[in-house]
Amino acid sequence: MTESRAELGQRGDEDLTDWLVRIPKAELHLHLEGAIPLDAMWELIQKYGGDPSLPSVEALAERFQFRDFPHFLQLWIWKNQFLREYEDFTYMSQAFARCLAQQNIRYAEVFFSPVRFVDEGLEIPRLFESIRAGLSSTPEVEVALIADLVRDYGPDRALGTLRDVNEIKDDGIFGIGLGGGEHNFPPELFPTVYREAREMGFRTTAHAGEAAGPPSVWGAIHELGVERIGHGARSGEDETLLDYLVEHQIPLELCPISNIKTGVIDSIEQHPVRRYFDKGVLLTINTDDPMMFGNSLVDEYRALIEVHGFTKDDVKTLILNAVKASWLSDERKEQLVGEFAAELE
Ligand SMILES: [Zn+2]
Numbered sequence: 001m002t003e004s005r006a007e008l009g010q011r012g013d014e015d016l017t018d019w020l021v022r023i024p025k026a027e028l029h030l031h032l033e034g035a036i037p038l039d040a041m042w043e044l045i046q047k048y049g050g051d052p053s054l055p056s057v058e059a060l061a062e063r064f065q066f067r068d069f070p071h072f073l074q075l076w077i078w079k080n081q082f083l084r085e086y087e088d089f090t091y092m093s094q095a096f097a098r099c100l101a102q103q104n105i106r107y108a109e110v111f112f113s114p115v116r117f118v119d120e121g122l123e124i125p126r127l128f129e130s131i132r133a134g135l136s137s138t139p140e141v142e143v144a145l146i147a148d149l150v151r152d153y154g155p156d157r158a159l160g161t162l163r164d165v166n167e168i169k170d171d172g173i174f175g176i177g178l179g180g181g182e183h184n185f186p187p188e189l190f191p192t193v194y195r196e197a198r199e200m201g202f203r204t205t206a207h208a209g210e211a212a213g214p215p216s217v218w219g220a221i222h223e224l225g226v227e228r229i230g231h232g233a234r235s236g237e238d239e240t241l242l243d244y245l246v247e248h249q250i251p252l253e254l255c256p257i258s259n260i261k262t263g264v265i266d267s268i269e270q271h272p273v274r275r276y277f278d279k280g281v282l283l284t285i286n287t288d289d290p291m292m293f294g295n296s297l298v299d300e301y302r303a304l305i306e307v308h309g310f311t312k313d314d315v316k317t318l319i320l321n322a323v324k325a326s327w328l329s330d331e332r333k334e335q336l337v338g339e340f341a342a343e344l345e
Contacts, residue, residue: 016305019312020298024340026107026322027286027297029230029253031148031179032096032131033080033113034289038064040095041291044082064292066261072292080116086130093134100141103297107336108141109326111177113148115161124164132171144174144327146205149193151178151185158193166200174327175203177230182212187219194224203327205230205253210264214238221250228252228325233259235281236272242279251282251325256303257295258288274308277318284322316344 036044042057054060066072083089100108112131114124128145135143147165149158158178165173176197178190187206194204208220210231217235220226221244232252235241245252256273259265265272277283285300287293301318304310310318323336 016302017298020301020315021103023104023316023319024343025103025105025297025319026326026336026340027100027105028109028228028251028284028322028326029111029255029286029288030108031111031113031289032093032145033083034076034292035096035099035110035287036079036092036291037095037099038291040092041079041082044088044092047088048082048084061294064294066293069262072262075292077116083117084120086122086126089127089130090134093131094137095134097135097138097141097143100143101138105297106141106340107143107323107326107328109144109146109174111146111148111179113150113179114165115150115153115157118161124161125168128165128168128171128173135172144172146175146177147173148177148179149190150180151182151190151207152180154185155189155193158190159196162193162197162200162202166202169200169202173202175205177204178206178224179230180207182207182210182216186212186216187223191223194226198225203227207231209234210259210262214241217241226250227327231255231259231264233264233272236275242276242281245282246280249282251284251321252276253286254283255286255288255300257300258293261293261295268303268307271308273304274310277310277314282321282325283318284325285318286322316341319344 038057038061042060045051064075114127117127118124149161162176197204204226205228206220206224206226207230208216209229210233213234214237217229217232218241220229228251230253233254235245254273256268256271259271260268287295287297287300290296301315320337320340323333323340326333
């Protein structure tokens with residue numbers, strides 16, 4: 001049964017939040033290093049001698065308040081310096097998985113960008129092993145990893161990273177992705193990398209249509225042959241592209257609050273999520289970098305309900321979309337859809 005926005009409103013905001021927290025959820029686009037719970041990040045900073053300008057976790061939260069993109073990149077690099085030893089990766093992954101469990105996120109496909117840490121002397125196999133060890137401590141959350149090859153390092157480096165990742169893909173690394181500067185490193189540079197990844201058995205996604213416009217999405221589809229689009233928020237600037245996404249049911253990993261925080265879209269009211277949904281695009285809703293943006297999956301769905309008039313049934317559809325668009329085996333997917341659907345009733 002479809003409930004109107006007014007009916008939802010009558011029961012008050014707290015009821016809505018409770019419901020959103022309670023229901024089982026899945027997420028396909030979040031970056032592990034952008035999703036470290038603040039108290040775990042705080043502990044890591046203390047481990048390496050602390051920072052006098054950060055007297056408390058609250059001050060740390062304040063520092064992570066998004067200002068602009070250069071500041072965001074600066075912060076990204078700053079926090080990475082507190083991930084130095086393999087045990088730090090286990091520690092943060094453990095905290096991350098616990099945080100997902102608290103929100104009843106049962107399944108997630110999560111990006112990790114090893115290349116930045118390789119430059120600090122760490123090795124790709126041990127990085128992924130350490131992360132997997134941390135994730136395994138919370139068996140109620142199933143996490144598949146996606147190796148983000150980071151486009152800013154160019155195609156040769158991406159290929160090298162891919163080959164290293166391939167050696168340990170049995171550690172639950174389902175696929176590859178491509179984050180970073182969309183303007184300077186377009187999809188057209190990476191077809192060889194994606195072809196080889198497919199031959200190795202990896203599933204594929206690429207960030208596109210976030211900073212750059214529809215041509216980057218077309219490039220990801222035609223040059224890279226991706227199965228999903230990371231973000232794709234700007235796809236609607238080209239109606240033909242939107243039609244294509246609908247026709248081929250290519251899932252978008254939309255991250256609405258991230259788009260507002262990074263200034264890709266001016267306000268949540270102006271976000272095209274409603275238009276894409278009504279048109280029949282296969283949408284999934286995601287948080288991207290919750291540590292940096294201060295959002296949660298509950299906040300994302302709340303915004304859709306309160307600002308864009310999504311009903312509870314719409315939210316259920318979006319949650320099941322995330323399972324359907326996931327890279328789980330058909331058998332496991334069916335099982336999870338059944339489990340979720342029963343609990344969402
Ligand atoms: Zn992302």
